[in-house]
Amino acid sequence: MIPDEKQVASLHKKYGSTKRILTHCKACAWLSRMLVQRAGARGNPVNERAVVAGALLHDIGRTQTQDAGHGHVGAAMLEREGVDSVVTNIVRRHVGAGISREEAAKLGFPEGEYVPQTLDEKIVCFADKMLDGEKARPFEEEVKRFVRKGHDVERLKRLKEEVSQAVGEDAEKLVLSSS
Numbered sequence: 001m002i003p004d005e006k007q008v009a010s011l012h013k014k015y016g017s018t019k020r021i022l023t024h025c026k027a028c029a030w031l032s033r034m035l036v037q038r039a040g041a042r043g044n045p046v047n048e049r050a051v052v053a054g055a056l057l058h059d060i061g062r063t064q065t066q067d068a069g070h071g072h073v074g075a076a077m078l079e080r081e082g083v084d085s086v087v088t089n090i091v092r093r094h095v096g097a098g099i100s101r102e103e104a105a106k107l108g109f110p111e112g113e114y115v116p117q118t119l120d121e122k123i124v125c126f127a128d129k130m131l132d133g134e135k136a137r138p139f140e141e142e143v144k145r146f147v148r149k150g151h152d153v154e155r156l157k158r159l160k161e162e163v164s165q166a167v168g169e170d171a172e173k174l175v176l177s178s179s
Contacts, residue, residue, distance in 0.1 A: 029055035054090025
């Protein structure tokens with residue numbers, strides 16, 4: 001099942017998502033939908049329904065944990081609810097700019113792929129990185145945060161470049177001009 005907005009709201013209610021989680025997820029969905037439409041207009045295969053559902057649910061795991069594991073925790077929650085793997089993979093792979101298998105093993109995550117693979121996954125991951133709560137911000141702020149935390153900045157920059165190629169323009173400028 002790819003949940004519609006009513007089903008998404010029901011899942012957030014069931015798991016006790018806070019207003020902060022909800023407003024952030026809605027902002028991420030709005031940006032993701034805009035990026036999907038641009039990418040689709042350029043002939044890129046995208047699943048808008050799955051992207052919107054994934055963006056609306058990407059942080060549902062934060063109802064259980066505030067650490068990097070919220071992606072795989074949220075994906076597992078949604079799998080138990082019968083949510084389609086195209087959506088659960090968006091949720092699982094949105095953390096950071098993706099988490100390598102080696103990094104995931106060190107963090108004690110279940111075996112699996114945590115780096116965004118599909119354009120749908122990359123769009124939600126990028127949209128999430130462009131937000132501070134519900135407000136869009138310059139990409140450089142996320143780069144600085146990655147540097148401070150010792151995350152893979154090159155993976156983050158590749159993510160931006162891949163989304164920019166898909167939408168046919170600088171994805172950061174598109175996001176900031178749409179906010």
